[in-house]
Structure formats: C-alpha cells, structure tokens
Amino acid sequence: MKHFFRVAVLVAILTVLIGFGLDNSGYMPALASVQGAAIDALFRKHIWVISFLFSLISGFMLYSFVAFRRKPGEEGDGDHFEGHTGLEIAWTILPLGIVLYFAFLGAAALAETRRADPNAHKVTVVGSQWSWRFDYEDYGFSSTELRLPIDQQSLLTMTSTDVIHSFWVPEFRLKQDALPGEGMERELRITPTVIGDYKLRCAELCGLEHAYMVSDVIVMEVSDFEKWVAEQTEGPSDDPIERGELWYEQYGCQACHSIDGSDRIGPTWAGIFGTEELLTDGTTIVVDREYLIESIVDPQAAIVEGFETIVMPPTGDSMTEEQIHDIVDFIESLAE
Incomplete structure (x- = not known):
C-alpha cells in the first residue's frame, strides 16, 4: 500500500499545480457577458478534471520509472500480472459517470445561454464576404458597428448573404454560425456586463479575406445607447x-x-x-x-x-x- 499512498500524494500535488496554473494562466480574455459566466464555470471544471487525468497518468508513470526500475545486479524478468476485473469495471463505470455528469452540466450551461428576456433588443446580424451589417429593425436603421446597452439582453438573429460565417466575440464567450438561405436564421442572446470596445470576428473560414472580417462591438450605458439610437433614427443625409x-x-x-x-x-x-x-x-x-x-x-x-x-x-x-x-x-x- 505504500506505493499507492506515494502515488496518490504525487498525483494530488501534480493536479493542484497543473490545475492552479491553467486556471490562472489568463488563457481567456476578461468575461463581459451574463451568458459567459456559465461557460467559464464549465471550462473551469473541465480544466480541473483534465489536470487530474493528466496527473494520474503522469504520476503513475513517473513513480514507476523510479520505484520499479531495474536495480544493479538484477537480471530476471519482472513479476507477471494478469488483468484485474474489479479495476477494469471501475475504470469503465467512473469515466462513464464523469461523462454523463459533464453532459448534464453542458445542458444546464446551454439552457442558461438561451434564457430569454421578453424585452430583449432585437438586432439582425448579416454576414457577407467580408463584412458585417447590423439591422436594428425595432428602430428602422442599420449600422456597420454593433452597439449594445449594458445589463440588457439583446437578441441577435444571424443570417448570411453568401457562405457560412460565424459570429464570435471572445469576451462574450458565445459563438453562432450565420447561414445563407431563407429559413436558416440562427439566434444568439447576449447580456453585456462590462462597458467597453470589443472586436467581432468571423470564426468560420469564409474565403480570401476571412482574417479581415472584423467589426467593432461597443457596449454602452443605457442612456448613451438611447442617445445613439436617436441620432441614427434621424435618417441619412439628403445628399x-x-x-x-x-x-x-x-x-x-x-x-x-x-x-x-x-x-x-x-x-x-x-x-x-x-x-x-x-x-x-x-x-x-x-x-x-x-x-x-x-x-x-x-x-x-x-x-x-x-x-x-x-x-x-x-x-x-x-x-x-x-x-x-x-x-x-x-x-x-x-x-x-
């Protein structure tokens, strides 16, 4: 049992070091939406499970290299082991349970991102090679930048004029494809939580200038958003x-x-x-x-x-x- 105890301690140490390191490595930009909180929580659980599984494999392997290496003067073969039925059952049932648990967490996170607000602002997002257009149909104008009021949900309806594009703002954590064709619209709900300027990027390879298909996303105070809407609804120039x-x-x-x-x-x-x-x-x-x-x-x-x-x-x-x-x-x- 001393070997199992030592390996358990080694695995625990490796799990803490790797998990803590990954969890604090800044691999994601600062969170800026309500819906993204559920996604970040799910990511964090994945990171710790991945850290444990990596440590479990690496810990046993590293310990075996040291503890069971051939000693000077040893010439014989190592002990022969047959399969262990109980262990095989355990490493089948436990991973299955973990997968089912994460399936439940994933479904709960998806439900949270799709939670509807009946008073959500409605914006149609139109992707084209290689630009974005935003139709504020409730107000009757369009824009080349997406402006959203803070702490209020916006319902974005995605569509495309040509090929598949994909709406992605890393700080919001959400991504949704924009598909061409009638009846192929997709929806995405976003409730921004941090005022600032962000970048919308296309996350689907869509042609020659895919890398340059970006647009400004601006999260504003509600009063500033209403002022901007009023300016836009004055109508285009007479020229x-x-x-x-x-x-x-x-x-x-x-x-x-x-x-x-x-x-x-x-x-x-x-x-x-x-x-x-x-x-x-x-x-x-x-x-x-x-x-x-x-x-x-x-x-x-x-x-x-x-x-x-x-x-x-x-x-x-x-x-x-x-x-x-x-x-x-x-x-x-x-x-x-």
Missing part, C-alpha cells in the same frame, strides 16, 4: 452621394471594391465611371448607370475580364431601388 457612401460601407461593398484605386478582389470604383471595360466574352462595355445598376442587381450578367473567378452575391436583393441609385451616384462622383 444621394453621401447616402451612397453610407450604403457602400453598410452593405459590405468596401470588402471587394476600393474607392482610392488600391487593388482588391473586385474592380476599384475610383475613376471607373465612364470608362470602357473588356468583358470575359470579348466585348467591351461603357461603365454607365445602366451597366452599374445591372451589375448590382445581377452581378453575373456582365463580368469584367480578370475578375471571372469572383462570385459577387446579388446585393441588390437586400437593397431598395433608391439605395442602388445612391450607390451609382457615389460611384459617378468618384470619377470627378
């Missing part, structure tokens, strides 16, 4: 060019089309209006209003040579006719 620039940002056009002549995966808008472009079918076309409107509504109708591998989503499906004309006015202004 169609200024509105066009706003739609350029909100609908993710900037992800593919620059306005300063720099190279991106789509043609630059700088100075393009009024020029002639060679199409993939060998014909040329003048970049006028008619062509631009057609390209927004049906992007595959006439493709410029050199950009045939780029599949632009039909952005016009989610824009009004006035917004499309505003964007064309904005493009035309870049040629002046």
Whole structure:
C-alpha cells in the first residue's frame, strides 16, 4: 500500500499545480457577458478534471520509472500480472459517470445561454464576404458597428448573404454560425456586463479575406445607447452621394471594391465611371448607370475580364431601388 499512498500524494500535488496554473494562466480574455459566466464555470471544471487525468497518468508513470526500475545486479524478468476485473469495471463505470455528469452540466450551461428576456433588443446580424451589417429593425436603421446597452439582453438573429460565417466575440464567450438561405436564421442572446470596445470576428473560414472580417462591438450605458439610437433614427443625409457612401460601407461593398484605386478582389470604383471595360466574352462595355445598376442587381450578367473567378452575391436583393441609385451616384462622383 505504500506505493499507492506515494502515488496518490504525487498525483494530488501534480493536479493542484497543473490545475492552479491553467486556471490562472489568463488563457481567456476578461468575461463581459451574463451568458459567459456559465461557460467559464464549465471550462473551469473541465480544466480541473483534465489536470487530474493528466496527473494520474503522469504520476503513475513517473513513480514507476523510479520505484520499479531495474536495480544493479538484477537480471530476471519482472513479476507477471494478469488483468484485474474489479479495476477494469471501475475504470469503465467512473469515466462513464464523469461523462454523463459533464453532459448534464453542458445542458444546464446551454439552457442558461438561451434564457430569454421578453424585452430583449432585437438586432439582425448579416454576414457577407467580408463584412458585417447590423439591422436594428425595432428602430428602422442599420449600422456597420454593433452597439449594445449594458445589463440588457439583446437578441441577435444571424443570417448570411453568401457562405457560412460565424459570429464570435471572445469576451462574450458565445459563438453562432450565420447561414445563407431563407429559413436558416440562427439566434444568439447576449447580456453585456462590462462597458467597453470589443472586436467581432468571423470564426468560420469564409474565403480570401476571412482574417479581415472584423467589426467593432461597443457596449454602452443605457442612456448613451438611447442617445445613439436617436441620432441614427434621424435618417441619412439628403445628399444621394453621401447616402451612397453610407450604403457602400453598410452593405459590405468596401470588402471587394476600393474607392482610392488600391487593388482588391473586385474592380476599384475610383475613376471607373465612364470608362470602357473588356468583358470575359470579348466585348467591351461603357461603365454607365445602366451597366452599374445591372451589375448590382445581377452581378453575373456582365463580368469584367480578370475578375471571372469572383462570385459577387446579388446585393441588390437586400437593397431598395433608391439605395442602388445612391450607390451609382457615389460611384459617378468618384470619377470627378
């Protein structure tokens, strides 16, 4: 029994050292949501179980290296051991019990993250290659940054215009895929607890500029949030060019089309209006209003040579006719 006692002490010491080290290593950013508390508690339990299992295996192995090593002068084989039925039953039943226990904890944590508040703010999150848009449908405006009131639940409805994206703010601990297609919306509930600026990142590989698909997330005092909402609901500018620039940002056009002549995966808008472009079918076309409107509504109708591998989503499906004309006015202004 002395060997088991020594190993038990060694395993206990290793478990405490490893568990305490991992639990205080700062592997996660500071928690900033109510829903994340249940997730952190579950992570912490996992860490201590993992530390124990690692220590159990390593402790027995290290102790065996020392205690049962071949001594000087020993030439014979070690003792032969057969299986131990009781031990085999124990290491089957105990891990099964642990797995079931953690399944229960996981279900409880999931239920906590989905706990609904009937007064939650509603925001539709739209992912596109490679940008985010946030539609505050209760207030009738959209934004390229996500602003949330502190200590109030927000219901985020996820959707995508093209491929699968994934909403992830590390400080909130929650992640939810945004899927393309009608009826494929997914929901995520967040109750922020810490005022500050955060970064929304796409956690699903979604194409060439996936790494740059980020957006600002700002948690505000309730009074500041209400003031911001009031400013946004005043409506866009009376100038169609200024509105066009706003739609350029909100609908993710900037992800593919620059306005300063720099190279991106789509043609630059700088100075393009009024020029002639060679199409993939060998014909040329003048970049006028008619062509631009057609390209927004049906992007595959006439493709410029050199950009045939780029599949632009039909952005016009989610824009009004006035917004499309505003964007064309904005493009035309870049040629002046």
